Amino acid sequence: MNFNQLLCVGVCACLAMPVWAHVESSALRPESHAPAGVMSDHLHAKGEWMFGYRYLTSEYRGLYQGSSSITPEQAAAAGYSMVGRTMSMEMHMLDIMYAVSDQVTLMLMPMHMSMDMTMEGTGTMPMGGMQGMAHDSDAGMTMGDSMMGDPMMNDSMMDDHMMGSMSHSHGTSGWGDTNVSALIRLYASEGHSLHLTLGITVPTGSVDEKKPNGMFEHYGMQLGSGTWDLVPNLTYTGYRDRVSWGVQVGGTERLESANDSGFAFGDQRFATGWLGYRLAPWLSATARLEYEYEDQLSGEYNGAYPRKSPGDDTGNYGGEFVTAAVGFNALALRGPLAGVRLGLEWESRVDESYNGIQLGAEDGWSVSLSYAL
Ligand SMILES: [Cu+2]
Numbered sequence: 001m002n003f004n005q006l007l008c009v010g011v012c013a014c015l016a017m018p019v020w021a022h023v024e025s026s027a028l029r030p031e032s033h034a035p036a037g038v039m040s041d042h043l044h045a046k047g048e049w050m051f052g053y054r055y056l057t058s059e060y061r062g063l064y065q066g067s068s069s070i071t072p073e074q075a076a077a078a079g080y081s082m083v084g085r086t087m088s089m090e091m092h093m094l095d096i097m098y099a100v101s102d103q104v105t106l107m108l109m110p111m112h113m114s115m116d117m118t119m120e121g122t123g124t125m126p127m128g129g130m131q132g133m134a135h136d137s138d139a140g141m142t143m144g145d146s147m148m149g150d151p152m153m154n155d156s157m158m159d160d161h162m163m164g165s166m167s168h169s170h171g172t173s174g175w176g177d178t179n180v181s182a183l184i185r186l187y188a189s190e191g192h193s194l195h196l197t198l199g200i201t202v203p204t205g206s207v208d209e210k211k212p213n214g215m216f217e218h219y220g221m222q223l224g225s226g227t228w229d230l231v232p233n234l235t236y237t238g239y240r241d242r243v244s245w246g247v248q249v250g251g252t253e254r255l256e257s258a259n260d261s262g263f264a265f266g267d268q269r270f271a272t273g274w275l276g277y278r279l280a281p282w283l284s285a286t287a288r289l290e291y292e293y294e295d296q297l298s299g300e301y302n303g304a305y306p307r308k309s310p311g312d313d314t315g316n317y318g319g320e321f322v323t324a325a326v327g328f329n330a331l332a333l334r335g336p337l338a339g340v341r342l343g344l345e346w347e348s349r350v351d352e353s354y355n356g357i358q359l360g361a362e363d364g365w366s367v368s369l370s371y372a373l
Pocket of ligand 1: 042097372
């Protein structure tokens with residue numbers, strides 16, 4: 001957790017802490033929202049608005065090929081002259097909900113993304129190492145081309161070549177895609193609720209992020225998907241006494257085969273389940289497991305991009321992952337902040353099978369702050 005993230009969590013907690021301490025009510029339960037890392041998990045009563053803020057951050061560190069950890073030298077042997085050393089991603093989201101009826105709640109979720117990556121040379125001369133991944137498309141450029149005096153070569157590329165062992169960092173930030181969803185109640189009884197979420201993401205995020213030398217960023221550092229995507233899910237939640245639980249299955253279906261920059265991210269599928277236990281009328285602790293599957297990318301950049309590091313290859317995206325998470329949900333029951341909810345969840349990847357070579361996910365935090373009226 002860096003300083004910004006700590007500050008964000010700290011401020012949220014301090015704002016709400018005094019009112020949680022001495023309150024009691026049976027009408028509102030802290031566990032009626034899912035853990036902070038789960039979205040579109042609940043509906044509202046007719047006419048109710050909810051204003052929420054969500055914050056997600058994740059850290060990536062260490063190279064993986066399939067399920068095994070590999071060294072930069074092994075990545076060099078696979079043809080890469082640069083590899084990522086660390087990557088951090090931050091997302092700030094607004095979570096606005098309005099219930100048009102008891103059966104249908106609408107949700108709008110714009111997001112702001114920022115990603116930073118540190119890279120290091122693998123210590124190989126690009127000429128030899130890159131031959132294996134030479135590409136026959138003229139859209140991009142291989143290391144061999146650039147070493148032979150390609151006119152597009154500039155100082156910053158030269159730096160990477162000549163100082164292969166040195167590290168540098170780069171990043172992108174801006175508005176990402178916008179989620180628009182309808183949550184439709186299928187079943188509800190005392191202690192049980194089932195709903196279907198029909199969602200799309202509007203491609204408001206840029207897929208045209210470039211490095212200072214004019215070449216495309218790694219695919220994974222674009223701010224949006226650039227395609228209209230379907231993001232449906234099915235959610236069941238329940239509770240009995242102090243215990244609560246939930247299951248959500250869903251995914252992302254790309255509705256277009258390529259965006260304006262020539263590629264499309266892979267489809268995703270996920271299933272997650274959680275258990276909660278109410279420690280106090282205002283506080284519930286949660287534990288969660290998530291399984292995810294994501295396809296590699298299709299298509300390819302339709303402009304110049306470096307092919308030096310794993311993030312520049314469409315095959316080095318997606319895979320199959322299991323993530324474990326623990327957290328808490330708190331709800332202010334009385335006082336000036338009554339009704340304010342705070343969820344905090346920490347997650348860590350416990351099993352992984354990456355497509356190709358990728359930076360491994362280490363851990364991440366989700367924060368959710370919301371108020372309904
Ligand atoms: Cu809500």
